[in-house]
Amino acid sequence: MSQKTSFLDLIKELAKIADRGWSEVATHLPPGRIPIGYFCPYVPEELLQAAGTVPLRLMDMPVKISHAQAHLPAYCCHLVKSSLENYLRGDLDFLQGIVFSQSCDTMKGLADIWTIEGRLPFQFNLMVPTRLNSPLARDYFRIEVENLKAALEKKLGKISDESLKEAVRLFNQIRKRLRTLYARMRLDPGRLPGKGLAQIVQAGYLMDRDQYLQLLTGLLDSWPDQSAGKTPEVPLYLSGNIVHSGDWFSLIEEAGGRIVYDDLCSGARTLRLTIKEEGDPLDALVDRYFTNYLCPTKHQGIEAHQELLLKEVQESGAKGVIFLFYKYCESYYFDYPDLKKLLEGKGFPTLLLEIEDPSQAREQMKIRLQAFVEMLS
Amino acid sequence: MATKKTAPKSYREIESVKAYRRLMQGYYLMATHPKWFGKKTAWITSGGPVEPLYAMGVLPFYPENYGAMCGAGREAVSLCETAEAQGYSRDLCSYARLDIGSSISGKGPLGVLPKPNFLVCGNNICGTVIKWYEIQARKFQVPLFFLDTPFIHKELTDHTIQYVRRQMEEYVAFLEKACRRPFSEKRFLKVSARSVEAVSLWKEILELSRSRPAPFAAFDAFIHMAPIVTLRGTGWAVRYYKKLKKELENRVKNGQGAFAREEIRLIWDNIPIWYDIRNLSQLLARHGAVLVADTYTSAWTLKPLDLANPLESLSRSYASVLLNLGLEHKVANMSELIKQYQADGFIMHSNRSCKTYSLGQYDLKKKVTELTGKPGLIIEADHTDSRSYAPSQVEKQIETFVEMARTR
Numbered sequence: 001m002s003q004k005t006s007f008l009d010l011i012k013e014l015a016k017i018a019d020r021g022w023s024e025v026a027t028h029l030p031p032g033r034i035p036i037g038y039f040c041p042y043v044p045e046e047l048l049q050a051a052g053t054v055p056l057r058l059m060d061m062p063v064k065i066s067h068a069q070a071h072l073p074a075y076c077c078h079l080v081k082s083s084l085e086n087y088l089r090g091d092l093d094f095l096q097g098i099v100f101s102q103s104c105d106t107m108k109g110l111a112d113i114w115t116i117e118g119r120l121p122f123q124f125n126l127m128v129p130t131r132l133n134s135p136l137a138r139d140y141f142r143i144e145v146e147n148l149k150a151a152l153e154k155k156l157g158k159i160s161d162e163s164l165k166e167a168v169r170l171f172n173q174i175r176k177r178l179r180t181l182y183a184r185m186r187l188d189p190g191r192l193p194g195k196g197l198a199q200i201v202q203a204g205y206l207m208d209r210d211q212y213l214q215l216l217t218g219l220l221d222s223w224p225d226q227s228a229g230k231t232p233e234v235p236l237y238l239s240g241n242i243v244h245s246g247d248w249f250s251l252i253e254e255a256g257g258r259i260v261y262d263d264l265c266s267g268a269r270t271l272r273l274t275i276k277e278e279g280d281p282l283d284a285l286v287d288r289y290f291t292n293y294l295c296p297t298k299h300q301g302i303e304a305h306q307e308l309l310l311k312e313v314q315e316s317g318a319k320g321v322i323f324l325f326y327k328y329c330e331s332y333y334f335d336y337p338d339l340k341k342l343l344e345g346k347g348f349p350t351l352l353l354e355i356e357d358p359s360q361a362r363e364q365m366k367i368r369l370q371a372f373v374e375m376l377s
Numbered sequence: 378m379a380t381k382k383t384a385p386k387s388y389r390e391i392e393s394v395k396a397y398r399r400l401m402q403g404y405y406l407m408a409t410h411p412k413w414f415g416k417k418t419a420w421i422t423s424g425g426p427v428e429p430l431y432a433m434g435v436l437p438f439y440p441e442n443y444g445a446m447c448g449a450g451r452e453a454v455s456l457c458e459t460a461e462a463q464g465y466s467r468d469l470c471s472y473a474r475l476d477i478g479s480s481i482s483g484k485g486p487l488g489v490l491p492k493p494n495f496l497v498c499g500n501n502i503c504g505t506v507i508k509w510y511e512i513q514a515r516k517f518q519v520p521l522f523f524l525d526t527p528f529i530h531k532e533l534t535d536h537t538i539q540y541v542r543r544q545m546e547e548y549v550a551f552l553e554k555a556c557r558r559p560f561s562e563k564r565f566l567k568v569s570a571r572s573v574e575a576v577s578l579w580k581e582i583l584e585l586s587r588s589r590p591a592p593f594a595a596f597d598a599f600i601h602m603a604p605i606v607t608l609r610g611t612g613w614a615v616r617y618y619k620k621l622k623k624e625l626e627n628r629v630k631n632g633q634g635a636f637a638r639e640e641i642r643l644i645w646d647n648i649p650i651w652y653d654i655r656n657l658s659q660l661l662a663r664h665g666a667v668l669v670a671d672t673y674t675s676a677w678t679l680k681p682l683d684l685a686n687p688l689e690s691l692s693r694s695y696a697s698v699l700l701n702l703g704l705e706h707k708v709a710n711m712s713e714l715i716k717q718y719q720a721d722g723f724i725m726h727s728n729r730s731c732k733t734y735s736l737g738q739y740d741l742k743k744k745v746t747e748l749t750g751k752p753g754l755i756i757e758a759d760h761t762d763s764r765s766y767a768p769s770q771v772e773k774q775i776e777t778f779v780e781m782a783r784t785r
Binding site: 070071072073075076102104105106108109110111112113115116125127129130131134136137139140143144296297299302303327328330331333334335336337338340341 | 463464465466468469470473500503504505507508509511512514515521523525527528530536537539540543544547703704705727729732733735736737738739740744757
């Protein structure tokens with residue numbers, strides 16, 4: 001197999017994994033690992049991994065909403081609606097448990113509805129404090145993480161320090177490769193469409209992480225030496241919450257833009273979760289949430305979101321910023337006007353795209369994207 | 378006027394309302410002119426610990442209470458539109474939008490609001506307030522104290538109490554720095570004692586409506602709750618509620634209800650639809666239905682403070698307000714209200730502006746009906762933004778529901 005063929009095969013394989021529905025995910029579980037679901041980067045995946053599970057992230061699979069309507073009002077984001085739909089339909093019955101983390105009001109409500117339905121044998125509500133710039137919150141969260149560890153141990157057996165350190169190394173390696181992948185994409189942007197990058201990242205949430213690391217390593221090792229050539233697209237930064245579908249990247253590229261970096265909750269933002277491998281692993285898992293800004297549902301000072309976004313946009317080389325938000329996501333929409341004002345004041349035009357149902361109505365956004373990209377060209 | 382004499386009124390006016398108006402006018406005079414009274418002001422969330430503020434001589438201002446005022450006075454929409462023009466989504470909480478709009482335009486029932494000296498935000502009522510207060514802290518460039526109270530799905534744990542308690546100590550230090558004077562334990566105890574008394578009085582007032590007929594409807598409570606929110610910890614609130622309680626006790630003694638007809642007793646869930654209170658009240662009255670209790674105003678019947686250990690009990694009390702509790706607790710609370718107030722059913726306001734109150738209402742309705750046998754109705758609206766409200770549809774839903782409750 002030539003180097004080029006191998007690279008393309010790996011891309012295809014990762015894309016296939018990213019496109020799996022829950023029934024396919026269930027049939028591709030690694031032997032001996034227990035599938036546990038989670039939603040949010042505030043759940044320490046490393047702890048789930050060390051407990052012998054395969055952590056599977058719920059991130060808005062395309063599904064027709066019908067059962068969830070009997071439980072949720074219309075003004076909930078599609079992530080919550082689709083996840084509850086999957087749950088009520090029984091698509092997630094293969095999971096042996098779920099870990100919720102305290103983030104937004106809608107997620108808190110979802111966790112309670114999930115409990116009432118009681119379809120899964122294990123549910124843990126990890127109470128992530130909101131005031132993440134306080135040492136008091138750090139002490140509190142350390143106890144919460146210890147409680148999660150104890151709950152997992154009760155169900156699955158003792159989690160040794162060594163297994164936790166091993167999981168930390170594994171996830172660090174994954175993030176290191178993803179970081180390299182983002183860097184390669186900047187140097188060799190014609191090699192892979194944005195959709196391909198999104199699928200590579202997404203695949204990692206739906207599969208065995210050891211296997212994922214192997215695939216990522218293979219992909220980087222087989223990355224062709226010669227650049228695929230310069231692309232004419234306008235460099236853009238993509239800011240938002242979860243993007244379940246790589247089709248958004250395609251749409252941006254069809255309009256003549258190209259995402260050079262993002263802070264998506266399902267994307268580059270999770271690279272901030274890399275932790276030190278020395279010392280007490282639980283401490284390291286806890287500390288990272290206090291030293292990095294992750295989510296606008298949390299408070300880390302009144303300027304934290306603005307400062308970090310501006311810095312990343314400036315460093316990315318983007319000419320403009322696209323905000324891609326789930327409709328009804330309060331935390332993002334509250335921050336948006338001030339972020340927009342700040343970025344535009346610094347010479348970065350912005351465009352807001354609102355997603356209600358990610359599987360629909362993309363075409364109507366194409367014209368807005370084209371106009372935006374044209375303005376930046 | 379002659380027309381007033383033709384039809385007997387079904388609603389019995391509360392005489393204390395005059396004292397209520399004087400009290401709230403006095404409060405808002407101070408809140409809008411703090412310098413006249415030599416006061417610092419703090420904007421505070423409705424579930425925030427106000428006792429330490431009063432103990433420091435700081436006047437609290439409640440943007441949510443102001444939001445209710447704007448909603449009831451039908452001034453909310455234009456203020457929301459001002460915020461929307463700045464990029465704030467219409468899907469955001471309308472209390473926040475109108476407050477932001479008012480800060481931008483300087484308009485609203487109280488005109489230009491004075492710049493607060495600092496902000497105090499507690500997320501025991503929702504996550505919305507975190508973002509809202511961050512925005513206002515950036516706008517006014519004033520310090521923000523944020524009290525984090527983790528949500529209680531099942532039970533209040535010891536480490537949660539300790540976390541909140543340690544933050545209360547930080548809160549005290551924050552106030553000392555902001556006010557440039559030491560915190561007086563003695564004064565705090567005095568304020569806390571008044572708070573305990575006002576909360577007890579408010580609880581007793583609401584409980585009077587367990588009588589048949591109910592002397593004090595939920596629509597009355599929506600109005601008369603203002604002092605327990607804004608003046609909790611002051612002698613004014615205590616004096617006012619003593620007066621109101623006396624009047625209502627007389628009603629009970631004389632068998633007088635808030636409404637002349639009381640055939641169906643109902644419980645209300647969620648924040649009121651402020652701009653349509655009068656209409657809904659009249660609609661229910663026409664059908665002989667009375668809202669005898671609600672989950673909203675009863676949220677200020679906080680767990681009593683232990684004066685021997687005020688900071689600890691303040692932490693426990695503020696960490697476990699109804700909106701910070703999971704669905705299991707809400708089911709128990711609503712079922713208990715139905716039982717205690719001998720209600721025939723309940724109306725739930727699915728409030729676009731309050732996800733923390735509204736998420737889970739469908740399951741809540743189902744569970745409460747299973748437990749109590751009483752029917753529930755969910756109506757859709759927004760607490761202050763009337764653009765998200767279809768009154769004729771809601772009226773029809775309520776009429777059908779009341780008739781259904783009557784026949785059960």
